[in-house]
Amino acid sequence: MTLRVGLMGLGYFAGFHREAWGRIAGAELVATCDSDPARSADFTTLEEMLVAAAPDILDIATPSPSHAQAIRTALPHRPRAIICQKPFCTSPEEALAVTAEAEAAGVPLIVHENFRFQPWFRTMKAALDDGMLGRPLTLSFRLRPGDGRGPDAYLARQPYFRDMPRFLIHETGVHYIDVFRFLLGTPDGVYADLRRLNPAIRGEDAGYLILDYGAGARAMLDGNRLSDFDTDDPRRTFGEALLEGDAGALHLTGDGAVTFRATGTRERHVLLAARNWPGFAGDCVHALQSHAVAALEGRGGFENTARDYLTVIALVELAYASAGCGARLPFQGI
Structure with missing residues (x-):
């Protein structure tokens, strides 16, 4: 049917x-x-x-x-x-x-919420589940789409971005909150330091978001929509990621490749090769x-049921509360 x-x-x-x-x-x-x-x-x-x-x-x-x-x-x-x-x-x-x-x-x-369906994050999840990294220690993503510079920022594609009172975390960082949950689970606390760099828009467009976990792991979004990174297409991966454990590390580069390096070695193994994906950002919509x-x-x-996604929404709210008070805030669930 x-x-x-x-x-x-x-x-x-x-x-x-x-x-x-x-x-x-x-x-x-x-x-x-x-x-x-x-x-x-x-x-x-x-x-x-x-x-x-x-x-x-x-x-x-x-x-x-x-x-x-x-x-x-x-x-x-x-x-x-x-x-x-x-x-x-x-x-x-x-x-x-x-x-x-x-x-x-x-x-x-x-x-x-399609970013968790990007092939590089699915590859990272499979490696974690297989125990390749050992105990997870740190996960970082450097968001660098380079599309937020100048007085005409966002006008060509999504002009409503300019008027959002909450932008970086509400519109974009929410993707990575969901990705971090997908990879490492629900955090115990949140710290956010947010700022606006482009005066042509209303909301924040740069900042740091740190999620902490009771077992000692940390996940950090380092977001800056004005800066770019080394790639032929910034809207493929939107940035670069590093996921480290006590047995090895995974590296996502701007071409969409994911490599693994075991702790104490220099040899890299390709887990996901770079390729030209159809559609949007690794064909994650499809x-x-x-x-x-x-x-x-x-x-x-x-x-991504709506019921489960309420936790992501709560973490977004906690991020803004943290940025407002300048302190780490515990996450006590919903």
Whole structure:
């Protein structure tokens, strides 16, 4: 049975959703909707699309202010699953409310948090699970997309970035909070030092975020959207990563390669070779959407359920609280 997909939103990033659905066996994009007539969607309202197309999967690829209403509009139509882009909803309270409503309706609600599906992070996770690194010690990611310089920063691709009161962590760093949880688990505490470097935007665009773990490991995001790094395509990996354990270390470079070096040696082993990936950032949109289709077909469970993602949202809030008070804050769960 082919799953019918309805896509809400035809903006910049929705193009990656649309293209990826066209390459996924077992799913077919049957309808689109967008309130902007210039985008030539099949429908201008979500309700019209839900009634006429009856999608099995609703894929919401619009900004946060539209999320709660879109989910609430869809739930009476009982799609088999809803996938919703991040940042998820406009507040922790709103996210919690729609999560509970989806659960009550029996409709799986998945957050489109795709960075954990990038092939280099999946490779790192497999190496950790295989014990290659021994005890994890440190994980660091240097975010250097180089797209935030000058008075016209972000205008060409995602101009709404400029007006976000919270930017680096809320919009971008949230990806790495989820990745760090995927690799090392839920942290015990958070410290953040955030700042704005480009006066043309409203929110912060640089800073440090440190997650600490009771077993002694640390994960750090070193983010700076003005600086770039050594790569032919900064939007492939967005930066470089180093994951170290007491038995070895993994290194992610800007070409998407992951290498392993055992402690006490200089020899590097390629775990993931560089290649030209289709789609966005290692084809992670395709990977996430394929994962959702597989789960609906009974091949494994869902990652990034809205319920689980509430922890990520709580960690984002804690990061801003830490930056506000200039101190490490404990994470006590949700």
